[in-house]
Amino acid sequence: MAEEIKNTAPQNFKVTIDNITIDVLAGTTILNAARMIGGEVAPPAMCYYTHLKDSGGKCRTCLVEVSKGSEKDPRPMPKLVASCRTTVMDGMEVKNITSEKVLDARKGVVEFLLINHPLDCPVCDQAGECDLQNLSYEHGAVQTRYEFARRTFEREDIGPYIQLHMTRCILCYRCTYVADQITNSRVHGILDRGDHSEISTYISKAIENDFSGNMIDVCPVGALTDRTFRFKNRVWFLKPMDAYRDCDKCCGKVTIWNRGDEVYRVTARKDQWGEVQKLKDGKPAWICNTCRFDKKHVTDWTIEGPTKIDRHSVIAQGHYAGNVGMVKPPDPLNKVLAGRSPHLLLNIHDQSEVNTPEVHLGENEGPSVYETFNGEPQAQGHNVTDVKIGDGTNEKETDSINPNV
Amino acid sequence: MARKLLLEKANVEGIRGYDVYRREGGYKSVEKALKMSPNDIVEEVKTSGLRGRGGAGFPTGMKWSFLAKPEGVARYLVCNADESEPGTFKDRYLMEFLPHLLIEGMIVSSFALGSTVSYIYIRGEYDWVTDILDVAIAEAKQNNFLGKNILGSGFDCEIYTHRGAGAYICGEETALLESLEGKRGLPRIKPPFPAVKGLYGCPTVVNNVETLAAVVPIINEGGDAYAKIGVGKSTGTKLMSACGNINKPGVYEIDMTISVEEFIFSEEYCGGIPNGKKLKACIPGGSSVPILPANLLLTTAKGGKRLMNYESLSDGGFATGSMMGSGGFEVLDEDQCIVRHTMSLARFYHHESCGQCSPCREGTGWMEKILRKIENGKGELKDIDLLWDIQRKIEGNTICPLGDAAAWPVAAAIRHFRDEFEWHVLHPEECLKRNYGLAHYADRIENSVTT
Numbered sequence: 001m002a003e004e005i006k007n008t009a010p011q012n013f014k015v016t017i018d019n020i021t022i023d024v025l026a027g028t029t030i031l032n033a034a035r036m037i038g039g040e041v042a043p044p045a046m047c048y049y050t051h052l053k054d055s056g057g058k059c060r061t062c063l064v065e066v067s068k069g070s071e072k073d074p075r076p077m078p079k080l081v082a083s084c085r086t087t088v089m090d091g092m093e094v095k096n097i098t099s100e101k102v103l104d105a106r107k108g109v110v111e112f113l114l115i116n117h118p119l120d121c122p123v124c125d126q127a128g129e130c131d132l133q134n135l136s137y138e139h140g141a142v143q144t145r146y147e148f149a150r151r152t153f154e155r156e157d158i159g160p161y162i163q164l165h166m167t168r169c170i171l172c173y174r175c176t177y178v179a180d181q182i183t184n185s186r187v188h189g190i191l192d193r194g195d196h197s198e199i200s201t202y203i204s205k206a207i208e209n210d211f212s213g214n215m216i217d218v219c220p221v222g223a224l225t226d227r228t229f230r231f232k233n234r235v236w237f238l239k240p241m242d243a244y245r246d247c248d249k250c251c252g253k254v255t256i257w258n259r260g261d262e263v264y265r266v267t268a269r270k271d272q273w274g275e276v277q278k279l280k281d282g283k284p285a286w287i288c289n290t291c292r293f294d295k296k297h298v299t300d301w302t303i304e305g306p307t308k309i310d311r312h313s314v315i316a317q318g319h320y321a322g323n324v325g326m327v328k329p330p331d332p333l334n335k336v337l338a339g340r341s342p343h344l345l346l347n348i349h350d351q352s353e354v355n356t357p358e359v360h361l362g363e364n365e366g367p368s369v370y371e372t373f374n375g376e377p378q379a380q381g382h383n384v385t386d387v388k389i390g391d392g393t394n395e396k397e398t399d400s401i402n403p404n405v
Numbered sequence: 406m407a408r409k410l411l412l413e414k415a416n417v418e419g420i421r422g423y424d425v426y427r428r429e430g431g432y433k434s435v436e437k438a439l440k441m442s443p444n445d446i447v448e449e450v451k452t453s454g455l456r457g458r459g460g461a462g463f464p465t466g467m468k469w470s471f472l473a474k475p476e477g478v479a480r481y482l483v484c485n486a487d488e489s490e491p492g493t494f495k496d497r498y499l500m501e502f503l504p505h506l507l508i509e510g511m512i513v514s515s516f517a518l519g520s521t522v523s524y525i526y527i528r529g530e531y532d533w534v535t536d537i538l539d540v541a542i543a544e545a546k547q548n549n550f551l552g553k554n555i556l557g558s559g560f561d562c563e564i565y566t567h568r569g570a571g572a573y574i575c576g577e578e579t580a581l582l583e584s585l586e587g588k589r590g591l592p593r594i595k596p597p598f599p600a601v602k603g604l605y606g607c608p609t610v611v612n613n614v615e616t617l618a619a620v621v622p623i624i625n626e627g628g629d630a631y632a633k634i635g636v637g638k639s640t641g642t643k644l645m646s647a648c649g650n651i652n653k654p655g656v657y658e659i660d661m662t663i664s665v666e667e668f669i670f671s672e673e674y675c676g677g678i679p680n681g682k683k684l685k686a687c688i689p690g691g692s693s694v695p696i697l698p699a700n701l702l703l704t705t706a707k708g709g710k711r712l713m714n715y716e717s718l719s720d721g722g723f724a725t726g727s728m729m730g731s732g733g734f735e736v737l738d739e740d741q742c743i744v745r746h747t748m749s750l751a752r753f754y755h756h757e758s759c760g761q762c763s764p765c766r767e768g769t770g771w772m773e774k775i776l777r778k779i780e781n782g783k784g785e786l787k788d789i790d791l792l793w794d795i796q797r798k799i800e801g802n803t804i805c806p807l808g809d810a811a812a813w814p815v816a817a818a819i820r821h822f823r824d825e826f827e828w829h830v831l832h833p834e835e836c837l838k839r840n841y842g843l844a845h846y847a848d849r850i851e852n853s854v855t856t
Contacts, residue, residue, distance in 0.1 A: 057762070058762050079802075171760060
């Protein structure tokens, strides 16, 4: 198998996602191909994490419809597929936001993810940068149909720096992959099965590994929170800055979240998909616990400048003058619609002639109706009420208003 | 009396032991197979048209031919004896009374697939069956049907039993492989399929107990002879484990030409329904497949007689048909409550969902809670539509078929017995005291009024 992949690696595959065709390397997943297009075309992902091997496939939010398997075998795939774990084929056609089926299934998945989620966003530290929050805003239903008790767990401090709030967990398994792949030993995992399964350290072991803090960064919800930052501030009140220091354990490149001289928290640098950025050598910029938890003053850091923040994010609101550090996300919708404009139930341009060039708004006499209005009030002449400017009170008691009184 | 291929000798005294089994003609197929080439055996199985007996009914010969055969990489055969489907107990019967038949089938299959180490993954609750199999394996080894250089052919093969720890999900082939490797029994994301990357990353074939046992008569008598039994693409014989409201529950070997009506009512098989009750509904293939009301069970929607085979049972799709599944034939008489029955199935799937992917993890529990509410007379009419919507959003959107298996029974119950659900909602007090009784469409089709 390995050799087969090697032989086909330099080959480029053409894949069409939501009517946009791009060339990608063979072996790319549908999700990553869609992310190259960006914007709404990229399916949301709650469990897939680029830097964690074997992650993905579990949350089912990234389901897409494959309407054409490949050039060789054009049959559509019978079921929706998890785009994060399905590799593209040459000539494949994928429907994401153009497929009713996908949007319906995704809405279902969001509902399933939320039925056991506490919705305590007002007191949750993750609010504002929570993947589940974004997902439910974009794809969720207005109201829940679930009317039973939600599962709850006691909060648990797993180690000196991390608190586990299992009630919020959506079981994406990312943190277990972090412990497996970044730290030397994993002391936590999933206990039990089904909807009562939980992340836990077996018999309350502490997680004390030097890189364990990265579990907080990969957590898509507020299940794993930074104990040094809990309830200290809301993320949108803080100014994120790219900073670095010389660290002998990790790359030392971080984002510090500060206000004045105080650094409230330190996280790894994230890219536009909420994942840890890659360093120049292609490795992910995981950071160590010393950088994350112990360096909480501006003087510990050399600041590079404001972190680039997606302008749609709440964190981008009102931070820097002149939109410094704002990133405008790509907007592929025009291409997706292929020139067609959406059918509106009421097109205001069909109903009103205000914006039609044949009407010269400044040249009309008479009442201020849209056909004749020129910017000046003209309460004389053909006025419906025959009240002139300066005539005093409206003796006829009509409903006209005299602008000079 | 139909011909039996697997259970013919099941009642011979001492057949569990090697000596009697050998005297009755056992292990002949191994002697024959070792003189054939592995590819010929695969071809023979292809010719026989044998379909997987575990539930999906995938042609076994084709599955075997998909097995990747890279140089220098081990290949494995794994027998799926994790028979956990409610209502299915045919594999237990086979292993308990004819352990050597399974071992014989596995030796032949291992030879055909080039597997020198094969495993039987058996469910943990079958602990006494594991002991029986272990004895049978030891006996086969003493007599050089297992171990090094079997019968001087140069082929080495070992078979090990491995006990599960009580999880339905480990009957799904990739979860079974994970469990066999010593990990959590979570289904893997496919592709890659086990035929390419299975146990310990090596090409693997996972087959049901009955499938592997059926290889023995195929080799003994030839694939063509096997293909002549049965009808259409349902060749050979099938073990059915019949249970529920019937006079003679048990495991029956049928050739797949008999009708469902004959199977339920003839003295040779289930022997009819006790106490003169009427047939209300039936799950023809294990708890995961859609339930059918009596009229659709006995006749297809087109009006033909429904036969006990793969095609006929699934005739009409899920709208008016069901599936052969794993052969767990559950019969419900007029006294049974469909809502309660559906609830207990939903409870089972809630309990057994592995929790890996969200639709199944959250949806199964939700369905159970709603069904419990309706069963206890606290339901509302909108709950029925909600149930339908939930099952629709689980089905097809999960990693493994457990999501489908949890959705189908609920879907079919609402599809065919919606009035019973509504009766439960509209008569909250009465439904606690008595059962709904016979659904009007449990009459024969010709008796029911068409609207």
